[in-house]
Amino acid sequence: MNNHWNEIIYKFWSPIYDRFFNSGEFLESRKRIFQEETFTQNQKILFVGIGTGADLEQINYQELDITAIDYSKEMLDKAKEKFKDSSIQFFKMDAQNMNFENNAFDIIVGSLVLSVVPDPAKCFKEMVRTLNSDGEIIIFDKFSPKGSTLSPFKKIMRPLIKVLGTDIGVNFEQLYEENSENLLVREDTPIMLNGMYRKIVIKKIST
Secondary structure, eight states: HHHHHHHHHHHHHTTTTTHHHHSSHHHHHHHHHHHHHHOOOOOOEEEETTTSSSSGGGSSSGEEEEEESSOOHHHHHHHHHHHHTSSSSSEEEOTSSOOTTTTTTEEEEESTTTSSSSOHHHHHHHHHEEEEEEEEEEEEEOOOOOOSOOOOHOOOOOOOHHTTTOOSOOOHHHHHHTTTTTEEEEEEEEEEEGTEEEEEEEEOOOO
């Protein structure tokens, strides 16, 4: 995967994305994730890889200070249209190289983004960099199994699935290990498909 290919593939996905990833089990998972989280007016919140805005539909966005980014213009346009009467700030931006200062946000949400970006390690580092001390990162994504490798079938399928704009082989434990200084995993909960999809909440510890 690379940014140019992602632009192409998500231009295709944009008209039908909600039909697949904002309905059924995906919708129920999003509801569960955000019903368990409380956001307040004094927090600065960043949604990384906002897509069509599916996550925003699960929170009281009108009362919050929200910034949302995505690399796909078409996906971002869908989100802007949905929330055109809100104060949400939308930006076309690369999640691997965000144009925000260090420690800029109190909460960062990344749903189905680490498995999409060409370099998930760079994306995760950017999330950590832009997160304020004592802030939290909320992740909803699919990862390779804990403590084991992909099955032979998934290894075969992985390159084909990447063509569709996503990766089934991202290892969260490796991402975390490379950036674990001043971080603490507060929650790691299986959400969908026997734990392939997980909700992970990471706290940045003050130094």
